[in-house]
Amino acid sequence: MPTASTYTYDVLVIGAGGAGLRAAIEAANAGVSVGLICKSLLGKAHTVMAEGGMAAALANNDDRDNWKVHFADTMRGGQYINNWRMAEIHAKEAPDRVRELEGWGAVFDRTRDGRINQRNFGGHRYPRLAHVGDRTGLELIRTLQDHTIYLGVTVHMEHTVIELLLDGGRAAGAVGYDRERGRFHIFAAKTVILATGGAGRAYKITSNSWEGTGDGHALAYRAGAELMDMEFIQFHPTGMVWPPSVRGILVTEGVRGEGGVLRNREGRRFMFDDIPDNYKPQTASDAEEGWRYTQGDKSARRPPELLTRDHVARCINREVKAGRGSPHGGVFLDIAWIKEKLPNAEEHIKRKLPSMYHQFKELADLDITKEPMEVGPTTHYIMGGIRVDADSQMSTVPGLFAAGECASGINGANRLGGNSLSDLIVFGKRAGEYASQYARANGQPRIDEGAADRAIAQSLAPFDRGAEGENPYNVQQDLQDAMQRLVGIVRNEAEMREALGRIRDFNERAARLGAEGHREYHSGWHTSIDVRNLLSVSEAITLSALERKESRGGHFREDYPEKAAEFGTFNIVVKQARDGSMQVSRVPIPPMPGDLKQAIEEQKT
Amino acid sequence: MKDRATFRIWRTQQGGGGGFRDYTTAVSDGMVVLDAVHRIQAEQAPDLAVRWNCKAGKCGSCSAEVNGRPRLMCMTRLSQVNLDEPVTLEPMRAFPPIKDLVTDVSWNFAVKKGIRKITPRTPDAPDGTFRVAQRDVDRIQEFRKCIECFLCQDVCHVLREHKKFDEFIGPRFFVYAAQLEMNPIDAADRIPDMKEKAGIGYCNITKCCTKVCPEHIHITDNAIIPLKERVVSRFYDPVTRLLHMLR
Numbered sequence: 001m002p003t004a005s006t007y008t009y010d011v012l013v014i015g016a017g018g019a020g021l022r023a024a025i026e027a028a029n030a031g032v033s034v035g036l037i038c039k040s041l042l043g044k045a046h047t048v049m050a051e052g053g054m055a056a057a058l059a060n061n062d063d064r065d066n067w068k069v070h071f072a073d074t075m076r077g078g079q080y081i082n083n084w085r086m087a088e089i090h091a092k093e094a095p096d097r098v099r100e101l102e103g104w105g106a107v108f109d110r111t112r113d114g115r116i117n118q119r120n121f122g123g124h125r126y127p128r129l130a131h132v133g134d135r136t137g138l139e140l141i142r143t144l145q146d147h148t149i150y151l152g153v154t155v156h157m158e159h160t161v162i163e164l165l166l167d168g169g170r171a172a173g174a175v176g177y178d179r180e181r182g183r184f185h186i187f188a189a190k191t192v193i194l195a196t197g198g199a200g201r202a203y204k205i206t207s208n209s210w211e212g213t214g215d216g217h218a219l220a221y222r223a224g225a226e227l228m229d230m231e232f233i234q235f236h237p238t239g240m241v242w243p244p245s246v247r248g249i250l251v252t253e254g255v256r257g258e259g260g261v262l263r264n265r266e267g268r269r270f271m272f273d274d275i276p277d278n279y280k281p282q283t284a285s286d287a288e289e290g291w292r293y294t295q296g297d298k299s300a301r302r303p304p305e306l307l308t309r310d311h312v313a314r315c316i317n318r319e320v321k322a323g324r325g326s327p328h329g330g331v332f333l334d335i336a337w338i339k340e341k342l343p344n345a346e347e348h349i350k351r352k353l354p355s356m357y358h359q360f361k362e363l364a365d366l367d368i369t370k371e372p373m374e375v376g377p378t379t380h381y382i383m384g385g386i387r388v389d390a391d392s393q394m395s396t397v398p399g400l401f402a403a404g405e406c407a408s409g410i411n412g413a414n415r416l417g418g419n420s421l422s423d424l425i426v427f428g429k430r431a432g433e434y435a436s437q438y439a440r441a442n443g444q445p446r447i448d449e450g451a452a453d454r455a456i457a458q459s460l461a462p463f464d465r466g467a468e469g470e471n472p473y474n475v476q477q478d479l480q481d482a483m484q485r486l487v488g489i490v491r492n493e494a495e496m497r498e499a500l501g502r503i504r505d506f507n508e509r510a511a512r513l514g515a516e517g518h519r520e521y522h523s524g525w526h527t528s529i530d531v532r533n534l535l536s537v538s539e540a541i542t543l544s545a546l547e548r549k550e551s552r553g554g555h556f557r558e559d560y561p562e563k564a565a566e567f568g569t570f571n572i573v574v575k576q577a578r579d580g581s582m583q584v585s586r587v588p589i590p591p592m593p594g595d596l597k598q599a600i601e602e603q604k605t
Numbered sequence: 606m607k608d609r610a611t612f613r614i615w616r617t618q619q620g621g622g623g624g625f626r627d628y629t630t631a632v633s634d635g636m637v638v639l640d641a642v643h644r645i646q647a648e649q650a651p652d653l654a655v656r657w658n659c660k661a662g663k664c665g666s667c668s669a670e671v672n673g674r675p676r677l678m679c680m681t682r683l684s685q686v687n688l689d690e691p692v693t694l695e696p697m698r699a700f701p702p703i704k705d706l707v708t709d710v711s712w713n714f715a716v717k718k719g720i721r722k723i724t725p726r727t728p729d730a731p732d733g734t735f736r737v738a739q740r741d742v743d744r745i746q747e748f749r750k751c752i753e754c755f756l757c758q759d760v761c762h763v764l765r766e767h768k769k770f771d772e773f774i775g776p777r778f779f780v781y782a783a784q785l786e787m788n789p790i791d792a793a794d795r796i797p798d799m800k801e802k803a804g805i806g807y808c809n810i811t812k813c814c815t816k817v818c819p820e821h822i823h824i825t826d827n828a829i830i831p832l833k834e835r836v837v838s839r840f841y842d843p844v845t846r847l848l849h850m851l852r
Contacts, residue, residue, distance in 0.1 A: 041656070042714060043753055044664040099734055102790065105723040107742050107749055114729075114736035132746065138663060139749060149714070150722050157711075180703055209658040243635020249661045354750075359661055362680050363637070473647040517652040518619055521704040524651025 003175070003452070004183035007154070009035040010439035011432070012173060012189035014161050015216065017045035018137075018424030019404025019431070020195030021144035022097075026432025027193075028151040032439050035187055036148070037156045037176060039211050043145045046197050046209055047424065050137025051252035051355065052121055053129025054421035056094035060115045062298060065126040067091040071596065072603035074419060076278070077123045077308055078383075078412020079553045080568055081229075084592045085390035086410040090419070090426050097425040098130050106143040108132055120257045120294065122306040123416040125282070125603065127296070134252045134355050140421055159185070161215065162529060163455035164192060164223040164400070167445035171223070171399035175452040177459070179526065182519025184456050188447050190439040193393075193431045194220055194386060194402040199537045201476075201530070203379035204484040207239055207250040213530040214537035216406035220386045221536055225395040226575045228408040228587070230384035230537075231544035232554040234415055235489045237312035239378025241330035246363045248378040251333065251356060253417045255373075256305040258352050259294040260335035261287075262316070263372070264324040270331075271304035274315055279307055291341060310414050310554045313377040317489050320376065330376035336369055345369065377489055381420065383411040383554060384544065387573060392434035393427055399438055399445075403431035413553020462515035462528045469514015472528040479506050479534060487542050492559045499542045507535055536582075543584050544572045606634055606684065612641055613691040614653070617704050627691055632683055638694065639667050639678035642706070654705040662819055665754030669706050670695040675756040675817045697759040710755055716774050719802065720782055724793035741789045748784035748828060750820040753777065757814035757824055763807045773804035776814035776824045783828035786835070800836045805829070 011027040013020045016038035027034045038045065059065040070091035075082055098116065102108070108130050109117040118127040132139040148155075161176035165186075173188040196216030200208025221227055238251040256262075264270050275283050282301050284290035290303025305312065316331050326332050335353070339345035346369040350357050353368070360366045360373060385408035386395050393401045404424045411419065462469055479502075486499035510532060515525040550564035551557050570586040577583040610632045617623035628645045639657055646653045658664040660679045667678040672686060672693050686692050700708035729736040757776035763769050774782075782795050782803065799805045812825045822828070838845050 040658055040664075040666065041710070044658045044666050046658070048664045048752070049659050049661070099732070102735055103723075103725040103728075103733075105785070105788065105791075107746055107784075107788065109746075110737055110739040110742065114738050115734065117739075132749070135663070135750065138752065142749065142751075142753075146717070146722070149718050155714075157714075180707075209660065209664070211658065244633065245636045245640040246660070355663065362662065363682070364635070365682075365684075471647075471651065473651065477647075515651065520619065521654035521707055522652045523646055523654065527651075 003186050003456070006186040006188060007035055008188045008444070009033045010190050011193065011435045012187050012191070013037070013193045013195060014174065015045070015195035015197060015404070015406070016042055016155070017047035017195060017197055017404065018140050018144060018421060019428035020193070021141065021148050022425045022428025023193045023195055023403055023432035023435070024153045025144065025148055025151060026429045027436045028153050030433065030436035032436045034153045035156065035189065036153050037159045037161060037187065039158065039160050041157050042155055043141055045141060046211060047141040047421070048138045049207065049250060050140070050421050051134040051250065052254045052257065053119055053131030053136045053418050054094070054098055054140065054425070055121070055124060055128045055416065055418035056098040056130055056422050057091060057128060058095050058098065058116060058118060058130065060111055061118045061127040061296070065128060068599035069125050069603055070094070070128065072600045073124050074410070074416060075412070075600055077414050077416040079414060079563070080412065081552070081571060081589060082412030083390050083409030084596055088596060089390060090410050090423060093426045094422040097422065097429060101140070101143050104143050104147040106139055119254065120302065120306065121417045122253055122256070122312070123308045124418065129418040134254045134353050136421060140424070160526065160529065161219060162459045163451070164219050165448055165451055166223055167448065169224070169398065170445055171397055172445035172447060175455050179521050182522065186447060186452055188444065190442055190444055191399045191401060191435040193435050194400070194406050195404045195428065195431070196406045198382045198405045199534065200379045200382070202480065202483050202534050202538045202541065203488070204480040205239065205248040206379040207236060207248055208379070214533050216402060217385060217540070218533035218536040220395060220397070220400065220402065221540070221574070221576055223397055223400060224576060225397045225400060226387040226573045227540050228384060228387040228571050228573045229412070229544070230382070230540040230574060231548050231572060232383035232413050233379060233541065234309055234381040234383060234554045235313040235377040236380035237309055237316050237377055238333055238375040240364065241326070241374050241376040242328040243364060249359070250378065250380065251373060251375050252353070255333060255335050255353060255356060257294060258335065258349070259291060259338045259341070260305065260333050261303070261337065262305050263332045263334060264319045265326060266324060270319050271307070271312065271315055275304050275307065276311060283307065308414055309417065310556070313489060314556060316377055326374040328374050330374040332372040333375045334372035336371060381405065381415055383413065383415055384408050384541070391430065393431035394434060394438070399442065401431045401435045403427040413555060459529055462513045462525055465512065465514040467514060467516050470509050470512045472513045472515070472524055472531055475506055475509050475513065476527055476531050476534065479531070479538060483538055487545060489556060491545055491555070491557045493546065496542050496546050500539070503535060503539050503542065510535060539582055540574045543574060543582055547572050547584050547586070606632065607688050608632065610641065610683065610688040611691040612645065613693045614642070614645070615695040615705060616653070617702055623702070625693065632688070636683045637679055638671055638681040638683065638686070638692070641683065642678060642694065654703070654707045656707050663752060665752030668697055668754045668756050668759065670697060675759045677754055677756070677819050680819055697755065699759040699761070699765040712770055713753070713755055713758060713777065716778050717781065720774070720778060720785070721793050721795050721798065723785055723788065723791050725790050726792040735790050737789045744827060745784045745787050747822055748780045750822060751777065751780055752820060754819060756817045756819065760813045760817045762811070762813065769804060769807060773807045776829065778803070779805065779808070779832055780822060780824055780828045783832050786832065796835050796839050799832050800840060805833055805836055808833070
């Protein structure tokens, strides 16, 4: 077998963002041996990009908040097709998960009485996001990283997993390679936790880094697990649009939380023009009330800029398409205007939004304390992912767990800002806990060396074709163009059928990819492996989106622009059929217990 | 702005050594150095090795030396460099090369493990939470902005020229240690380690680290000098020494 080494663990965690690190911590504390694989260096995962904060009903800034309100907000944001049990667990456990971070070294912004400060965010009824300026993700990942390194977890940095290994249908480990030398390694494990994050690289305009290629989604799918809710992609309303090279990079919702407003080229605050009925009672009636809300006035209602992300993204899309956009095809996001309201606005903005100030100053040569930013929607997050058991996070494959963005359920049709970071720590912890239990209760599985050899041979095939093969970057770019154009913010049947045809073509081209030279840190070769995963994920997104003939949350169809009650009763699930094709089915949502129903009803006023 | 520019990129050879190779590629307004590297990678050199992630100055992966200066490639706009001459791109020279622009920074991860971790004092409230004023964390929040790009380590002459990797932890980890030392909830003592193990005495405050920090952390003034002062007052101040002896 052409592998350099075999490592053996009780729990193998794939991915070292917030969820993977939190899972590794929990497993290590449970006393089992833990291996942690990350595609980049430790501490560089996409979690660092999270800006606004982590949602938890600590009620530090508003004592009316509690888990029930958070639960109801999450369900409404998800348009009620969330896994309600996950939403419940998340709302109940997030406060403890946030609090324990302080003892691990996290330094949150403080309230006047010295507690963790919480900010307002879209879709959250009360100020709920524990934060550190606009770099909360960095704080989270660094805290977890610095906690993990003292726990005896073995970290394999810059390793990529190419296939999961199974033993009689049960997870048995993984095979992967190290980027540095291109050597293959076997990771034998009693349980595997996938925490690989998102798949934003399936789209052209995205806030995701090169790592977001849906690896966990595709690995789990190929191992026989089910993927759920794949039609729901979150297009964050505010990404940078200029200069072209930074198109898609995130502009935090925190800008709007601090009083930033959206305007079209005519200077109109267009968000006031289209407020969905179910949010009307909680939305400000004029600009003045919206401003008071952002300044912590508890009697004021939130400005329409803080409506859910899917809605804001579509409104921006509409303005741009109607020719009312900004010069580079976005709209204006203005925080500088608050100088009319605050005497020390410039300092205030720099203190509250330091990385945004920095990002625009250095990348766009623009001073956000003086001028409006240009922003437009960017592919940000995938609500869909591996279908898991709410309590344990185990997938439909025994011994295979998933947590964080690559798992599905908590967010339903749309995720609220701030629920992602708390999702990572709540369900990362649970995955680590239950995976450790599973590892203790089960023996070491057998490694299928034949399967590992086949996976290795397949991944090396591009070198056999060398320069004669297709350039993997070209296939990736063509796929991104097609998904952006055909399965983007606004979808329809004909375009998605066209996308399926394109994906078939890309699959054929992907079978002919070439790579030249040696395997050491070879980006082209790495891309050829990513492309395969992106293609599976893109197909899953498209097939699921075709199946959902309605508009809900992050999924909007111009041929079915309304929400349909019938579609609120099930989730869409894809699974690999015996013949290797992708099978789509509808899985009914179990009835919600009375107390949770009541929690939702109480918040509908 | 010119529409084409040449990049003189360090390419390693398998087995050791390496040299510069010129690549000319299309450039446009608003591009950063990393964009040019990506374009070269996609069109001319698919095996060109470069680390990157966020492309927004937040992850600290794409550290390199641009025209000899330690920089994040994603935050270096082409409008800031002279495109009339080839732009040289090299890996960080303080660390062992892996391939092309990628270096082996694993030493940094090993060093961190040697620093005493946070040891929280008794919480202030029965629910296990702390009460800490914002003004008491302002200064450590500056340190926690660090993105671990290791440019400060790359430029520090104690490491770069004198190779004191076994005796000196470098600016990044003085920032890390200072952040822990000044954390109002931490109860551990790292001052003896700063003197004995971290080699803080080697730093002669030339502030090179501060100059290259992409997060504009005042590494020397706010982290290293206060730590040096604590070491001095603990070990060299006669009154404090006497008090310690009497304790």
